[in-house]
Amino acid sequence: MNKKLNAKDFILIGVLTALMWIICMIISTIMSVAGPVTNVFYPAVAAIPCGVVMMLLLAKVPKKGVLAISAAIQGILFLLVGGFWTIPIALIIGGLLCDFAIMGSGDISMRSMAVAYSIWNGIFSIGAIVIPMRFLQSAFVGAMEKNNIAPEYIQGMIHITSGFMPVVIIIAGLIGGLLGGYIGQKALKKHFVKAGLVSAK
Numbered sequence: 001m002n003k004k005l006n007a008k009d010f011i012l013i014g015v016l017t018a019l020m021w022i023i024c025m026i027i028s029t030i031m032s033v034a035g036p037v038t039n040v041f042y043p044a045v046a047a048i049p050c051g052v053v054m055m056l057l058l059a060k061v062p063k064k065g066v067l068a069i070s071a072a073i074q075g076i077l078f079l080l081v082g083g084f085w086t087i088p089i090a091l092i093i094g095g096l097l098c099d100f101a102i103m104g105s106g107d108i109s110m111r112s113m114a115v116a117y118s119i120w121n122g123i124f125s126i127g128a129i130v131i132p133m134r135f136l137q138s139a140f141v142g143a144m145e146k147n148n149i150a151p152e153y154i155q156g157m158i159h160i161t162s163g164f165m166p167v168v169i170i171i172a173g174l175i176g177g178l179l180g181g182y183i184g185q186k187a188l189k190k191h192f193v194k195a196g197l198v199s200a201k
Contacts (some may be wrong), residue, residue: 086131120177
């Protein structure tokens with residue numbers, strides 16, 4: 001199998017990454033409308049359906065660099081819609097780490113895909129929720145106020161991320177990633193067989 005990414009691979013990465021980002025934005029919007037308590041858990045919930053798409057992408061293009069490129073594209077898209085600056089940084093760092101370290105330098109396996117996606121989503125939860133609301137509160141509040149978010153809502157998000165809750169949010173992100181990877185691999189087993197990642201027996 002050719003390990004180098006080609007034009008067809010890049011097109012598929014772009015299309016499926018855009019689909020993942022759209023799913024994430026829809027879930028984020030729904031959970032933000034529901035309230036600040038649910039809003040902080042959107043990375044964990046979005047990871048489940050997005051995990052199915054990511055596993056499809058990795059089954060179709062089981063090559064090094066796919067997760068990192070997808071993460072970079074999503075980071076740019078978040079910036080374009082006014083996402084807090086820690087989101088793209090977390091996505092890109094997580095994508096590079098998980099793509100080239102967690103999945104290793106040898107052949108990619110289904111297990112390494114699921115673990116890498118889970119850890120990547122945990123890092124996304126840190127960049128999207130924990131760091132802005134726990135460690136960069138002034139900058140976060142200023143950004144939310146520019147988007148005309150009600151002060152009561154902003155304070156509700158900061159309150160829910162106090163105490164031990166950041167740990168819960170990160171763990172939820174990891175679990176959401178594992179569930180998304182597991183469900184995706186179960187649903188797409190035939191694709192993994194065709195890609196040579198699973199025995200056909």
